[in-house]
Amino acid sequence: MSDEQRQRQRLDISRHAVRLFAAQGVAGTSGEQIAQAAGVSERTFWRYFPHKESCVEPLLTKMVDAFCTVLHAWPPELELIDHLREAYTPVLDSSSDEDVDAVLSVVRLTHHEPALRAAYLMLRERAEDALADVLGPRLDLPADAIEVRVQAAAMSAVLRVATDDVAQASAEGVTKETLEGHREQMASAVSQVLRGLSQKR
Amino acid sequence: MSDEQRQRQRLDISRHAVRLFAAQGVAGTSGEQIAQAAGVSERTFWRYFPHKESCVEPLLTKMVDAFCTVLHAWPPELELIDHLREAYTPVLDSSSDEDVDAVLSVVRLTHHEPALRAAYLMLRERAEDALADVLGPRLDLPADAIEVRVQAAAMSAVLRVATDDVAQASAEGVTKETLEGHREQMASAVSQVLRGLSQKR
DNA sequence: ACATTTAGTGGCAGAGAGTGCCAACAATCG
DNA sequence: CGATTGTTGGCACTCTCTGCCACTAAATGT
Numbered sequence: 001m002s003d004e005q006r007q008r009q010r011l012d013i014s015r016h017a018v019r020l021f022a023a024q025g026v027a028g029t030s031g032e033q034i035a036q037a038a039g040v041s042e043r044t045f046w047r048y049f050p051h052k053e054s055c056v057e058p059l060l061t062k063m064v065d066a067f068c069t070v071l072h073a074w075p076p077e078l079e080l081i082d083h084l085r086e087a088y089t090p091v092l093d094s095s096s097d098e099d100v101d102a103v104l105s106v107v108r109l110t111h112h113e114p115a116l117r118a119a120y121l122m123l124r125e126r127a128e129d130a131l132a133d134v135l136g137p138r139l140d141l142p143a144d145a146i147e148v149r150v151q152a153a154a155m156s157a158v159l160r161v162a163t164d165d166v167a168q169a170s171a172e173g174v175t176k177e178t179l180e181g182h183r184e185q186m187a188s189a190v191s192q193v194l195r196g197l198s199q200k201r
Numbered sequence: 202m203s204d205e206q207r208q209r210q211r212l213d214i215s216r217h218a219v220r221l222f223a224a225q226g227v228a229g230t231s232g233e234q235i236a237q238a239a240g241v242s243e244r245t246f247w248r249y250f251p252h253k254e255s256c257v258e259p260l261l262t263k264m265v266d267a268f269c270t271v272l273h274a275w276p277p278e279l280e281l282i283d284h285l286r287e288a289y290t291p292v293l294d295s296s297s298d299e300d301v302d303a304v305l306s307v308v309r310l311t312h313h314e315p316a317l318r319a320a321y322l323m324l325r326e327r328a329e330d331a332l333a334d335v336l337g338p339r340l341d342l343p344a345d346a347i348e349v350r351v352q353a354a355a356m357s358a359v360l361r362v363a364t365d366d367v368a369q370a371s372a373e374g375v376t377k378e379t380l381e382g383h384r385e386q387m388a389s390a391v392s393q394v395l396r397g398l399s400q401k402r
Numbered sequence: 403a404c405a406t407t408t409a410g411t412g413g414c415a416g417a418g419a420g421t422g423c424c425a426a427c428a429a430t431c432g
Numbered sequence: 433c434g435a436t437t438g439t440t441g442g443c444a445c446t447c448t449c450t451g452c453c454a455c456t457a458a459a460t461g462t
């Protein structure tokens with residue numbers, strides 16, 4: 001089976017799992033239930049996901065990847081805040097509303113479900129490497145230099161806070177304003193720490 | 202049983218667990234083994250620790266608490282970097298060498314043991330609140346203001362990178378220089394992001 | 403067209419994680 | 433001393449997750 005097919009399958013199961021998690025909690029949802037909802041055997045389910053909580057991974061990864069794509073397209077001459085304002089909206093528009101809802105609901109879930117929070121934090125830490133790949137060249141340093149890793153970590157952390165904030169704000173349905181608020185939240189949070197960065201250059 | 206006694210018991214079990222984790226890996230260490238090593242029944246062990254990975258919590262918490270104590274004693278007139286240089290060394294000296302070793306070995310372990318990494322990240326996120334309590338007054342803002350949370354998150358993230366770095370560096374035994382390097386690593390990392398902070402004031 | 407390899411799937415059994423329940427035991431208090 | 437309260441350990445049980453194998457289907461060779 002192709003890698004791409006496998007990813008699609010995982011994403012599909014992920015959507016079912018998240019819906020069940022939101023409805024009954026993580027502890028109240030068994031692997032068997034998720035498998036049944038997704039239409040695969042329990043054995044196959046456990047092959048796709050090593051732990052129950054990692055069911056949220058595909059959906060969240062999709063969000064993180066989208067952001068990383070925008071980030072990679074950041075032209076050198078532009079301020080990051082301006083680039084985000086310009087390039088981030090179309091990305092959000094292009095993904096399906098259901099998935100945006102699902103992602104935000106997962107982020108909200110993580111505040112009451114420690115296991116999901118842990119999975120979320122692990123995922124974000126993996127995303128730091130991608131961030132370092134972008135920031136490294138900007139600082140004329142290798143991506144694994146300590147200064148780069150520090151900047152990437154700081155930026156990732158403020159993005160997490162901004163994301164938590166907007167997820168909380170969008171508890172009652174997602175509006176266009178909420179998402180624009182998200183973009184601005186991120187932009188301003190980033191600019192807050194990037195003062196250190198611009199001085200460093 | 203007093204709360205303090207319970208904490209001591211947890212810490213004791215924690216030390217045994219960490220030793221076993223380092224020797225055989227997390228997956229290779231059963232709850233029964235830890236319980237036996239610590240001299241309690243398996244049932245009691247599971248009462249003290251809801252998950253196997255949370256065994257690392259007491260030791261790590263001790264480290265985080267020590268840092269938070271130093272942070273709370275940060276006088277308003279001093280730069281943070283100077284305060285750390287001045288007040289952090291005695292704290293490290295006062296804790297037992299075994300525990301310092303154990304903590305560093307846990308941090309190193311987290312790089313190969315995802316479950317421990319997740320526990321570690323969760324712990325650090327809890328510590329962000331303590332950080333916000335210190336930073337809030339400095340910015341003349343409530344501790345739950347978004348700007349404060351952003352700063353706390355950024356600072357916590359850079360401290361994590363610095364800690365990972367020193368843990369890696371101290372793989373072959375801990376020297377006095379390693380620890381001083383740690384303090385300087387932290388100080389410089391913090392000052393790197395705090396430029397944003399000082400401009401904000 | 404047919405045999406063979408290859409890869410994914412599901413079922414089953416089992417180890418280990420973690421919980422509920424109860425009996426035993428110790429400490430505390432009247 | 434008896435009653436109460438809180439901690440412990442043992443037992444049985446559920447659920448998570450894995451190893452193993454048989455089954456199916458697609459791809460490949462001849």
